[in-house]
Amino acid sequence: MDIAFIDLKKQYRTIQDEIDAKVHDVISEAAFIGGKYVRNFEYDFARFCNAQYCVGVGNGTDALYIALRSLGIGAGDEVITAANSFIATSEAVTMSGGSVVFVDCDPQTYNIDVDKIEPAITQKTKAIIPVHLYGQPAHMSRVKEIAAKYNLFIIEDASQAHGATIDNQRVGTFGDVACFSFYPGKNLGAYGDAGAIVTNNEALARQCRMAINHGSTEKYNHRFEGVNSRLDGLQAAVLSVKLRYLEDWTKRRCANAALYRQFLKGSHVICPTESTGLGHVYHLFVVRLAGRDKIRAALKQRGIATGIHYPIALPFLDAYVHLGHRPSDFPVAHQYAAEILSLPMYPELEIDQIEYVCAQLRDVQKNREVMQANA
Numbered sequence: 001m002d003i004a005f006i007d008l009k010k011q012y013r014t015i016q017d018e019i020d021a022k023v024h025d026v027i028s029e030a031a032f033i034g035g036k037y038v039r040n041f042e043y044d045f046a047r048f049c050n051a052q053y054c055v056g057v058g059n060g061t062d063a064l065y066i067a068l069r070s071l072g073i074g075a076g077d078e079v080i081t082a083a084n085s086f087i088a089t090s091e092a093v094t095m096s097g098g099s100v101v102f103v104d105c106d107p108q109t110y111n112i113d114v115d116k117i118e119p120a121i122t123q124k125t126k127a128i129i130p131v132h133l134y135g136q137p138a139h140m141s142r143v144k145e146i147a148a149k150y151n152l153f154i155i156e157d158a159s160q161a162h163g164a165t166i167d168n169q170r171v172g173t174f175g176d177v178a179c180f181s182f183y184p185g186k187n188l189g190a191y192g193d194a195g196a197i198v199t200n201n202e203a204l205a206r207q208c209r210m211a212i213n214h215g216s217t218e219k220y221n222h223r224f225e226g227v228n229s230r231l232d233g234l235q236a237a238v239l240s241v242k243l244r245y246l247e248d249w250t251k252r253r254c255a256n257a258a259l260y261r262q263f264l265k266g267s268h269v270i271c272p273t274e275s276t277g278l279g280h281v282y283h284l285f286v287v288r289l290a291g292r293d294k295i296r297a298a299l300k301q302r303g304i305a306t307g308i309h310y311p312i313a314l315p316f317l318d319a320y321v322h323l324g325h326r327p328s329d330f331p332v333a334h335q336y337a338a339e340i341l342s343l344p345m346y347p348e349l350e351i352d353q354i355e356y357v358c359a360q361l362r363d364v365q366k367n368r369e370v371m372q373a374n375a
């Protein structure tokens with residue numbers, strides 16, 4: 001049995017008629033930039049998050065960059081974020097002119113370790129970017145306490161966590177502003193690059209809306225130099241169709257996660273922790289295990305595709321050698337980068353496929369243990 005890590009074609013087949021009709025509408029109306037498809041999606045996605053404003057953006061990285069910039073963050077400012085994320089999070093800080101300050105991750109949740117935020121705060125700190133990594137919300141009540149105490153902005157990186165909740169409140173409304181990616185593989189994915197900025201701050205929403213469109217409110221009236229990073233009509237139309245399925249797809253992801261836990265029970269695979277009150281949306285199902293690389297290769301031989309999110313923690317990337325970080329600065333992120341493995345996860349994954357992945361994983365792990373015992 002061959003099992004893909006994610007199967008976007010399978011999902012497309014389930015909504016093909018609706019998508020094709022909508023794409024046809026956009027093209028026949030030539031509603032490529034701006035227009036009703038974009039406005040409708042922005043309205044619907046803000047409602048989905050229970051937020052007031054949504055500004056569609058070209059991609060999630062730009063959403064972060066524009067949010068930081070619109071909050072006034074720039075040269076001389078420090079922004080704190082998690083040592084284990086996708087580079088877009090820290091890249092956006094550098095793009096804004098600010099300096100990124102990494103904080104290690106929590107050994108249980110893999111999200112930013114809230115006990116290590118305060119020691120990282122300096123006179124220059126202006127903001128915290130908690131990342132709701134893998135679909136699990138970060139510890140926002142602590143982040144909010146710290147931000148209030150030191151007068152810092154909170155920018156949620158919710159790129160992996162569309163619809164995730166803390167005590168039934170959706171991510172996207174815990175900070176000053178939240179950023180989403182609709183990269184095709186995300187829980188809500190476009191058919192190309194797309195992203196969004198979500199906020200309850202009207203002035204900030206207006207500032208972001210100008211910034212993504214060359215600093216203009218109306219054509220050729222530019223208040224400042226912005227960028228060109230708009231959500232386009234085709235992507236907005238696709239996203240509007242898919243948004244209606246998102247809650248159902250999230251339920252399936254959660255059901256798949258529960259099946260993984262059930263089929264991996266008693267094995268030497270460490271499953272993600274679940275906490276009461278946290279609505280994890282399982283963008284990824286990330287386990288930890290010894291001998292990760294060998295086990296991953298063996299699974300590949302048996303037709304099972306897996307991923308690593310991420311193989312090198314941010315502070316140790318070539319891009320950040322100039323910061324001079326050592327493994328002992330971020331021991332958890334450093335250790336986990338060698339142990340984590342993302343198992344296939346998507347709503348259309350079927351129970352027998354999950355059972356097969358788990359059976360193969362147990363078998364590969366057992367063989368390894370027998371070999372080690374005999375060595």
Ligand SMILES: *Cc1c(COP(=O)(O)O)cnc(C)c1O
Nearest residue numbers: 059060061086088089159181183
């Ligand atoms: C995907 C992702 C981004 C960036 O999104 P793009 O749309 O690819 O630019 C930012 N942060 C995290 C955590 C992500 O997973």
